[in-house]
Amino acid sequence: MSSHRITARTPGVFYRRPSPDAEPYVGDGAAVSEGDTIGLIEVMKTYREVKADTTGTVSQWFVENEDEVTIGQDLVELDT
């Protein structure tokens, strides 16, 4: 088994949920498919979906909800 890290493509504020009282897009240990939305990054007053660029299972988050992130920063690790 190998792992893959999804990184931020823009700077901004990272959100794990579509809205404050919604369930997270992806729970810990959840399976995700390539193209699934795993979070949002808010920048320049717009929200942009972060998509999984591979298929796997969430093994580790590197950021908290509402953390400020920068380009290239690791967001989450998937076991693939």
Next chain:
Amino acid sequence: MSIVVHDPGLETTVQDTGRLGHYAIGFPPSGALDSYAYHVGNALVGNAPGAAALEAVYLGPTLEFTADSVVAVTGADIPVSLDGEPVPTWESVAVRAGQTLAFGQLAGGARPYVAVAGGIDVPTYYGSRSTYTLVGIGGFGGRALAEGDELSLGDAAVDPRAGRRVEDADIPEHPTTAELRLLVGLHSYRLTPDSLERFTSTAWKVTPDANRVGYRYRGAELEFVPREQPFGAGSDPANVTDCGYPVGSVQVPGGVEPIVLLQDAVTGGGYATLGTVVSVDRDRLAQTKTGDHTRFVPVDLDEALAIRRDRAARLDRVRSSLA
């Protein structure tokens, strides 16, 4: 001749030198935020100054060309490819019909510019092709590009040619702490002397609220000199009676989170203007991103004018070297 947008990137817009001459009626100029990168891009592809180009931010667009052309990417430090093969930036590149230009992950700066031989051909509005998205005018339908858009290209290229390259010394660097030179005033007297000193000694962090309208910063709190509010001014200590805002001017509502107003900003209002970033350094500002830091370095009017003259001379020299 056209370009098909397969992926618009983030807030990619058509921009030129801007819609000048209507500021007094509340019309901001819009236009390329990084003026140097924009002008050099046009020179590289053999366009006359003022041809419309694309300005992107953080993410570049993916663009398919329907006819042979010449392009140049300037501005941010970002990998660019043509049909998957890397191509250089700050250099004119031949594109064949059917090829696709794409961008990788931004390595430095914030805004890449895509200049195309002939320029992006959209209708002019009040004398400019620049997009002003807040009110939906100019550019391509008054908005940022979207997937599936097809951009027409002009046929006014003076001398399109691949292989022109800008000397390394004329390619700006994009440090993650930018120094922006600032002409202090008109209302800097409203800050306490300590706070004015703090303003120019703080490394301000660019917040996520940073776009073509303005950049908002965090890093310190500033205090205003107590006074009785003048007639017409709001109740915030940062308020003054309404006045015009220069492009590049700095306001600090509430004494926290200074804002530098840019080319798409409101043209006047009721916040004290602490100073104005010199026009040349708006190029540097445009290449800073959320999370970067910025210092404001005071200059006097003579220095500000000299900086402008130096820039004009530099641009003339670069244009001559590419002619």
